[in-house]
């Protein structure tokens with residue numbers, strides 16, 4: 001049932017939820033980043049909600065807006081056939097968020113990718129290193145201020 | 160004398176004969192047994208997501224083709240459906256049938272390639288040749304409709320590129336009957352083949368719990384006995400009218416994955432047949448004349464309480480809602496629901512069509528979904544394929560995220576491999592059906 | 601017959617230039633190493649299989665070790681991360697060796713002009729035949745292969 005998850009979430013964590021909406025029928029909760037792991041654990045373990053899938057974890061760079069980054073998780077509950085989007089705004093020069101790896105092993109690679117692409121660090125991640133780009137690569141390509149054609153070749157001419 | 164053992168490090172890939180696709184696995188071996196495996200990906204990272212941010216919505220389609228290049232049609236439709244949801248467009252019924260039909264053909268191609276390639280790596284070369292032969296027929300069919308074999312770009316926002324060909328139904332039936340014959344042959348060659356069976360059964364086992372914990376979907380998940388299929392769980396297009404079964408396995412090993420894929424192809428053939436029977440006549444694209452909701456009209460609708468469609472959009476406007484200046488339109492609603500290119504003959508012969516065309520293709524005009532975000536899941540050939548699109552109301556997406564189905568599987572690969580033998584990598588990796596294009600994007 | 605044989609076959613004797621004979625022989629014994637990375641690989645598979653049958657050109661047997669191959673087929677996008685591997689593979693091949701750039705990605709970088717990709721493999725290794733197309737149709741591939749054969753036959757043979 002759309003909305004019911006959100007009500008329940010708001011009842012349980014009134015202080016951690018910054019806002020909720022269900023635009024286009026997609027339940028969305030905006031959280032304080034510190035509370036991310038706590039809320040996620042609740043969502044996963046609560047017998048009525050049971051969000052057992054971490055479907056996707058990514059980030060959005062809003063650039064010029066403050067706070068600049070937003071962490072976006074998509075959860076899915078098989079028992080309720082419900083989906084939920086969690087968003088956590090992250091700001092600062094070196095954005096950081098708690099890692100979800102202890103809840104879902106799936107978070108491991110997703111977080112590495114977000115780190116690689118956006119430079120967001122995850123507290124408590126066991127092995128946070130680049131995943132798609134190579135070790136020598138400087139910068140984080142999906143940040144809006146990384147020019148799309150700035151190459152950093154390993155071999156060949158340095159164009 | 161004491162015996163000392165140490166693990167041997169072995170690098171498999173990125174250019175390894177058994178690794179179709181570029182991936183490196185760093186193996187710690189104890190004799191033949193894999194003690195640890197570190198999977199390194201990213202060798203085909205081509206900046207899909209960055210490119211989409213720099214392109215208009217229509218220009219994203221060719222990039223989506225090349226994500227999962229074995230089933231490009233599904234990618235096309237998934238992206239189109241995401242944008243349509245954002246814009247509040249509903250595509251005509253015939254188009255929905257076409258999309259289902261073409262998706263299923265694509266799924267068959269994908270499974271054919273997957274099984275063919277992994278069988279070849281286990282020594283069954285003739286199966287590979289049979290499967291590719293069948294895929295070639297299907298590709299010819301796809302080519303007749305879309306104009307290309309592989310990189311089709313057939314999806315459009317608000318429809319599809321072209322209607323089916325006149326004799327499509329007939330041709331399709333002919334091809335599907337030949338394909339199902341090939342499936343029968345392969346079934347006889349492989350399913351009870353001792354060598355094949357021994358290398359597949361009990362190898363690469365993953366439990367249902369850990370598959371779920373890793374977020375694995377698709378045939379890989381279903382082989383563990385979990386019957387999650389997006390087509391059933393949250394039906395899109397006209398899948399709710401289709402009668403098909405979702406095959407599940409029980410043991411979560413390579414053999415089950417093979418069997419699940421074989422059965423899925425048969426089910427896909429069933430869906431194709433049903434589509435051909437039920438498909439109505441009619442337009443394949445949304446109405447080219449879009450409507451504009453002016454802010455004052457929107458306010459009126461609100462006064463009458465007709466807010467259902469309006470609430471689903473993010474509205475950024477003065478509280479009085481009196482912002483009827485043009486510059487607010489795109490923030491209020493999709494400025495123009497016209498998303499379809501007019502016919503080329505029209506473009507060349509009259510000014511309205513030419514302007515329409517111009518408005519859609521030019522940078523700075525183009526299709527402008529309202530501000531907001533959408534996550535649209537579809538059942539890709541490997542599992543849940545989803546696009547998460549964030550729009551800022553301009554003609555280019557602010558962020559496009561593709562949730563690639565084989566990414567979680569690859570994340571789980573090292574834990575699946577550990578404890579197995581070195582030679583088991585080949586069937587296990589084959590059954591993952593890793594597609595580097597969507598894995599690395 | 602492309603090779604200029606002179607002599608009296610009745611006596612079991614003929615003469616030709618060594619270059620021509622070796623070239624003629626080499627042209628029909630292409631052992632290819634497919635360096636497959638991306639979408640073009642699907643079309644490569646289609647070409648190599650029964651439908652289009654590259655065996656007719658004596659190129660039917662791919663070798664998966666660079667040391668056993670003499671034509672390097674670079675099939676698919678080459679990213680900055682894989683480029684050093686490609687150079688490595690090329691250097692491991694024994695002379696004489698030829699390189700075919702299969703698909704527009706390998707020819708020029710194609711429409712992936714961004715931070716992650718190499719703008720054409722000729723930035724890192726020499727190329728003999730370019731086969732354009734995204735992906736090239738099997739017919740184009742076969743034409744490219746025939747051009748390569750012609751090139752092999754005509755060139756000065758290293759012995």
Ligand code: SF4
Nearest residue numbers: 639640703704705734
């Ligand atoms: S040329 Fe086109 S089909 Fe070939 S690898 Fe590049 S993008 Fe893919």
